[in-house]
Structures are given as structure tokens and as C-alpha cells.
Amino acid sequence: MDKVAVVIPNYNGYRYLETCFAALAKQTFTEFTTYFVDNGSQDESCAFLREHYPETKIIQLDDNYGFSRAVNEGIRRSKEPYVILLNNDTEVFPDFVERLYEGICKRKNAFACSAKLISYQERDKIDDAGNYYNMLGWAFARGKGKPVSEFETSDRIFAACAGAAIYRREFLEKTGLFDEEHFAYLEDTDIGYRARLLGYENWYEPSAKVYHVGSGTSGSRYNLFKIRYSSRNNIYLIYKNMPVLQILLNLPVFILGFSAKLVFFASKGYGKEYLAGIKNGFFICRKPENRAKKIRFEWKRLGTYFVIEWELFINVFRRFLERA
Structure with a gap:
């Protein structure tokens, strides 16, 4: 083999x-x-x-x-x-x-x-x-x-x-x-x-x-399909991988981040598609089969949660430094 x-x-x-x-x-x-x-x-x-x-x-x-x-x-x-x-x-x-x-x-x-x-x-x-x-x-x-x-x-x-x-x-x-x-x-x-x-x-x-090449299957960098699925899947990713307490802790920053994205995509003419994706993201989180996939909180992973939270924080600055 x-x-x-x-x-x-x-x-x-x-x-x-x-x-x-x-x-x-x-x-x-x-x-x-x-x-x-x-x-x-x-x-x-x-x-x-x-x-x-x-x-x-x-x-x-x-x-x-x-x-x-x-x-x-x-x-x-x-x-x-x-x-x-x-x-x-x-x-x-x-x-x-x-x-x-x-x-x-x-x-x-x-x-x-x-x-x-x-x-x-x-x-x-x-x-x-x-x-x-x-x-x-x-x-x-x-x-x-x-x-x-x-x-x-x-x-x-x-x-x-x-x-x-x-x-x-x-x-x-x-x-x-x-x-x-x-x-x-x-x-x-x-x-x-x-x-x-x-x-x-x-x-x-x-x-x-x-x-x-990039976007070889979906087409251009920004398109209806990509924007809708990206925003949809982002909601689902957060729901599935983060404990509830971590979601609540980061909620104000999430709102800021999603709002900034909405303004950006609205300026490109894709605001409705971005919002539709977010709405669909909340919908799929409620599906029983997806609720069953949510990773449950475990005390033995507490240190890992803190490490990831710190990395998520640092990556905010990495994002803006890379744009500089």
C-alpha cells in the first residue's frame, strides 16, 4: 500500500x-x-x-x-x-x-x-x-x-x-x-x-x-454563492466549536466583526446575501443533527480553551498587521 x-x-x-x-x-x-x-x-x-x-x-x-x-x-x-x-x-x-x-x-x-x-x-x-x-x-x-x-x-x-x-x-x-x-x-x-x-x-x-489559481470552481473572489455560504458557515462554526460561555464572552466582539463585514459587503452590493447567510446559519444550528455535533464543554480541556481564546485575540492584530 x-x-x-x-x-x-x-x-x-x-x-x-x-x-x-x-x-x-x-x-x-x-x-x-x-x-x-x-x-x-x-x-x-x-x-x-x-x-x-x-x-x-x-x-x-x-x-x-x-x-x-x-x-x-x-x-x-x-x-x-x-x-x-x-x-x-x-x-x-x-x-x-x-x-x-x-x-x-x-x-x-x-x-x-x-x-x-x-x-x-x-x-x-x-x-x-x-x-x-x-x-x-x-x-x-x-x-x-x-x-x-x-x-x-x-x-x-x-x-x-x-x-x-x-x-x-x-x-x-x-x-x-x-x-x-x-x-x-x-x-x-x-x-x-x-x-x-x-x-x-x-x-x-x-x-x-x-x-x-483561486476560486477555480466558484468563480470570482466575491460572488453570491461564496458570500452566502461563508457567512452561514461562520455562524455554524462558532456555535459548534465554542462552549456557550466562550460565545457569550466574545459576543460583543462577534457583533462588531459581523457588523463590519456587513458594511463591507453592502458597499460591494452584497449586503442582502450576507444577511441571508447569517440567517441561514442560525437556522442550521437548530437542526437536531447539527445540535448533536456541538462539541461539549469538558473541564479537562479548560487549558486548551484559554490557549485558543488567546490565539483568537492575537489573530485580530495579525489580521490588521497583514493588511498594513
Whole structure:
């Protein structure tokens, strides 16, 4: 059995596949199997792979079930002890798999290691160097738009960016897989948060490099789908992962953060969509199956709650410093 499963979710991403798979074919590390999970595409994605990359294991779903369901199908079908999740709109460097594998193996408590995602269009700029989450209720890509040269050091992060990251299967069995209620957006922050609550770590591995187009499936940076699902999932993420007392403690800051986002998106013409997403977020929190997913308060985790709360506070300043 190979050591690594590379799981690639896809929805009508045919135009990206030649670049993505040609780069995977040049890897220095060869002990991996590629699982391609197709979300009911209407294009030539699967036909292309059958013709040009027949060794790829193709999992075809009958509809578009979103990112979380797609990667979960790939994780379940694979058996390798490590799982790399990779977006279809990427071009990995030749040692990408090797560097991620080495990065997680040398950190015994690592739940995930996030790669260095570099902008495909501006190749001297970072697209994502790991995910942060802060007390304002904002999830953001670390380093976005900054020079690549500023992110050469490995570091702990709040969560890995699931667009290019490796996960330890042993720990996935403890945290559970990606929450399919998320459909798309913040699912990687959610699972990273769950891992942190269990005492695991998430790391940024700068030696594993990949070019990333960005919004390859959803389209533009700001669109109705992305704004609605991001705001919806943010409410759900907070409800699910934070004890009630922590939510109440941070409530004034959450209100400030969500209000600032509302003003921003209203200025872009998306105010109604942002509010609709928040409303839907409260609705899905009331669903019995989602209430059952809420992580219960445990006294033995008290120290972890304080560590995370401090990190959420510090990340407010990190957000504004990165914008400076």
C-alpha cells in the first residue's frame, strides 16, 4: 500500500486538469495514489482522466454535493495513512508530495500541514500560508498578497488550508471527517478547530509549494454563492466549536466583526446575501443533527480553551498587521 492518498475534488474543472495532473506526474515521491472525486460534472473531466491518466482512481458522484462531501468520499475510499487534499486549480512543484509527507512525519502531534500556496497569476505573491481565525469571527488566509520571500519559515497555524494540505488519518479518525453541512467554505477551519480542541497541532510547511489559481470552481473572489455560504458557515462554526460561555464572552466582539463585514459587503452590493447567510446559519444550528455535533464543554480541556481564546485575540492584530 502507498503511504499517501492525494484526493482531488472536482466540479466542471476540466480546464484545469491537464496542468494539475501533469505536475503530479513529475513528483519526486512516488508512493502515492490519486483519488479524483467528481461532483456530478457536466464537462469532460472524467473522460479526460480515463484517457490520459488511467491510473487515477475516479469516484463519480451523481450530483454536486460540495467540497466536504467530495473529499470525505475520497478519504473513506482510500486507506493510505496520510491524505493530501488538493484543489483542481493548482500546479504543484516536483517535490510537493515529498515535502508535505516529510513535514507531517517529523511532527508527531501534527493533525495537518498546510502547503505554501502561491498565486498562479502573481508568482511572487502568497495566496495562502495557512488559515487563521480571530475573535471578530473572521477566517482569513495568512499572508495573502504578501511577498513569497516573507513566508520561508515553518510555523504553527490555526488550521490548514484544505486546498493543499496533508492530514494524518489516525487523527482524522479522532476528529471525524469534514462536516458536510458546510458544503463549501470554512470546512477546513472547522476541522482544524476540532483538532485543536483535541490537543493536536496544525503547521505551515513552506517547502511544499504549489501555484493556485483561486476560486477555480466558484468563480470570482466575491460572488453570491461564496458570500452566502461563508457567512452561514461562520455562524455554524462558532456555535459548534465554542462552549456557550466562550460565545457569550466574545459576543460583543462577534457583533462588531459581523457588523463590519456587513458594511463591507453592502458597499460591494452584497449586503442582502450576507444577511441571508447569517440567517441561514442560525437556522442550521437548530437542526437536531447539527445540535448533536456541538462539541461539549469538558473541564479537562479548560487549558486548551484559554490557549485558543488567546490565539483568537492575537489573530485580530495579525489580521490588521497583514493588511498594513
